[in-house]
Amino acid sequence: xxxxxxxxxxxxxxxxxxxxxxxxxxxxxxFTREQEQCSECTYxxxxxxxxxxxxxxxxxxxAFRSIAAAYPVRKLHPNxxxxxxxxxxxxxxxxxxxIVNQCSFNKKEVKENLADLKKANVTVRNFPATVAELRKxxxxxxxxxxxxxxxxxxxxxxxxxxxxxx
Numbered sequence: 001x002x003x004x005x006x007x008x009x010x011x012x013x014x015x016x017x018x019x020x021x022x023x024x025x026x027x028x029x030x031f032t033r034e035q036e037q038c039s040e041c042t043y044x045x046x047x048x049x050x051x052x053x054x055x056x057x058x059x060x061x062x063a064f065r066s067i068a069a070a071y072p073v074r075k076l077h078p079n080x081x082x083x084x085x086x087x088x089x090x091x092x093x094x095x096x097x098x099i100v101n102q103c104s105f106n107k108k109e110v111k112e113n114l115a116d117l118k119k120a121n122v123t124v125r126n127f128p129a130t131v132a133e134l135r136k137x138x139x140x141x142x143x144x145x146x147x148x149x150x151x152x153x154x155x156x157x158x159x160x161x162x163x164x165x166x
Contacts, residue, residue, distance in 0.1 A: 001103065003075070007019055007034075008020065008033065009032060009033040009034040009037070010032055010033075010034055011032060011033070012030050012031070012032055013030065013031055013032065013033070013061050014029075014030050015027075015028070015029040015030070015031075015057035015058045015061050015063060015093065016028055016030065017054075017055040017056070017057050017093060017094075020106055024086060024111040025090075027055060027093040027094070028093070029057075029058055029063060029066075029067070029070070029093045031033050031061075031063050031066040031070075031096060035066055035069075036062065036063060036064070036065055036066050037065075037070035038139055039065035039066050039068065039070055040065075040068070041064070041065040041068040041069065041075055042068060042074045042075065043074065043075050043076070043077065043078065043154035044074040044075070044084060044153065044154055045153050045154050045155040045157070046108065046153070047076075047084050047099055047102055047153075047159070047161060048074070048084045048085050048086040048099070049084075049085070049086045049087075049088075049098065049099060050084060050085050050086070050087070050088055050089075050096060050098060050099065050166070051080070051082060051083070051084055051096075051097040051098075051099050051149065051161060051163055052071075052073055052083040052084065052085065052089070052092050052094055052095075052096055052097075053081075053082055053083075053094050053095045053096075053097070053123075053149075054067055054081065054083075054092075054093060054094040055093055055094040055095070057093075058093060058094065059081055060090035064081055067083065067093075068083065070081070071083075071085075071089050072085055072087070072089065073089070073092075074086045075154075076125075076126075076152070076153055076154065077126055077151065077152045077153060077154050078154075079126040079152070080125045080126040080151045080152060081125060081126075082149060082151055084099075089164070095165065096165070096166040097147055097149075097163035097165055097166060098163060098164050098165075099161060099162070099163050100162045100163060100164055101113055101147075101162050102159050102160065102161050102162065103114060103159070103160050103162075104157065104158060104159060104160070105150075105158045105159075105160060106131075108155050110137075110138060110160065111161060113160070113162065114138055114140075114148075114162065115121055117138070117140060117146060117148075117162075118141060118144070119140055119142060119143050119144040120140050120143075120144055120147065120148040120162075121142070121143065121144065121146070121147045121148070122134055122140065122142075122147075122148045122149075122150070123147070123148070123149050123150070124149075124150045124151075125149065125150070125151045126148040126152045127151055127152060127158060128158065129150065134148075134150055134160075145165070146162060146163070147162075147163040147164065147165060148160060148161070148162055148163070149161040149163065153154070
């Protein structure tokens with residue numbers, strides 16, 4: 001490296017999420033590739049009170065481990081890019097949900113935990129079914145105030161996480 005030059009791993013990556021409506025402020029997160037590679041990231045086999053979904057700028061920039069190091073959250077799985085915590089983190093750069101309940105992909109558990117749902121906003125992260133397949137299997141229309149995340153925990157367990165937006 002020449003004197004005065006910065007290596008690619010040391011270049012700051014700025015993630016900015018702009019809001020066009022409401023009174024929510026912009027969200028900023030800055031990290032380097034070196035920080036991302038060196039960041040400690042705790043994974044979990046269980047869900048806590050809140051589910052955190054980083055905004056698109058962080059996901060596209062690849063700030064997966066850096067987020068877990070910067071905030072008191074635990075990642076569901078190395079490939080899920082969803083995080084959980086018992087602590088409400090108001091300034092988290094992304095969407096925050098309160099977990100209502102969870103169940104496995106088992107037909108009986110799905111019926112017990114989701115039978116009252118007629119519609120939901122469905123997101124799939126690191127899960128062996130598409131949104132369309134889930135909607136068809138659970139008989140859900142698009143929309144409403146309920147959010148359903150289908151993902152995999154660190155122990156390999158496939159889960160459906162029912163949430164409400166905070």
